[in-house]
Amino acid sequence: MNRTSASPRPRAVRISSAPEDLAGLNPLLVDALSAVGDVPALLDLAKAAGDAAPKPGEGRTAFLWELLASVTAVDVAAGRAIEPHLDASAILAQAAGHAALAGWDCPDFDGVHFDGAWGVFAAEAAGLRLEAKPADGCFLLQGSKPWCSLAAQLDHAVVTAHLDDGGRAAFAVDLHAPGVGFADPEWTSRGLREIPSGTVHFDSVPAVPLGDAGWYYRRPGFAWGGMGVAACWLGGAVAVARGFQDSLLKAADGGREPDQLALAHLGEIDRTLTALTAYLARTAARIDAGDLSGPGTWSEALRVRGNTATAVERIQTLVSQNLGPGPLAFDPVYGKRMADLALYIRQHHGMRDDAQLGALTLKGDHPW
Structure with a gap:
């Protein structure tokens, strides 16, 4: 019996929501799949998602991140198109009541x-x-x-x-x-x-x-938005991992069982993603509880982004080493996903972001 799924239907990425809640993302994910490569359709999808998506810090932050991760798991560029629109929507909502700079008579x-x-x-x-x-x-x-x-x-x-x-x-x-x-x-x-x-x-x-001056950077939403980008990176990594699992199952159906190295790497990928989603679930809950709205919020964003970026790059390396050049050369979905994700993850500044976190840690801004 063929152990791989014959259905191309996209699957949601779970962080902490109940399965019945995640099922509500299915129509969006189907639309995202049909919009791959079509920028006007992706922007229409962004507008539709913006009308329905929760805002960070309003009680459903994990679901917002699941939406971002799930769309990116369908197609990395789709997530890259949708995320800024949702971030802008959150910024505008946060700015309501803080719009006019003191002393300046700008439009309401x-x-x-x-x-x-x-x-x-x-x-x-x-x-x-x-x-x-x-x-x-x-x-x-x-x-x-x-x-x-x-x-x-x-x-x-x-x-x-x-x-x-x-x-x-x-x-x-x-x-x-x-x-x-x-x-x-x-x-x-x-x-x-x-x-x-x-x-x-x-x-x-x-x-x-x-x-006012500096408000954009002072607000906790600046850090929350940075974590939302990390949720997109997570979605890309999940897609790479799912593709790897499917390739091993397909090979096994053809009579070639995965060797110990492939299984060890799949096990490491599982450990990595399980730990990362649990971390994001805890962080989202802290945001909704009001625990990440003051000092320490940006440090937590740097941890989330750094841990996610490291996980993504490690998963890409493991899968690429195992599958070799074949899918990069002949599988357009795999090749696009790997190229898209490699560029997207460069929004993380690597050791420079770690240096920023280290400076905050030196001042005592850490949980340990």
């Missing part, structure tokens, strides 16, 4: 239109600078912002910009407004080919402030 936060697809552009790069200039009590964005994924296909974005006093603040901006220009990203990557990230130029573009 209620005037921001939430329709359409959103991105979050907070990266910096040498030689590029985006500034927010006061003008008639409001702000105009001037300059350039790097690493703006899918910018030309989005409607709005949350962007960070430098203020005259040296601080930085977040702003909501209409990407269809006059003065917004999109540079050709010249995207040559084999990973995340449908999610190009390029530079956006702003020439006196009106923007609505979200919170």
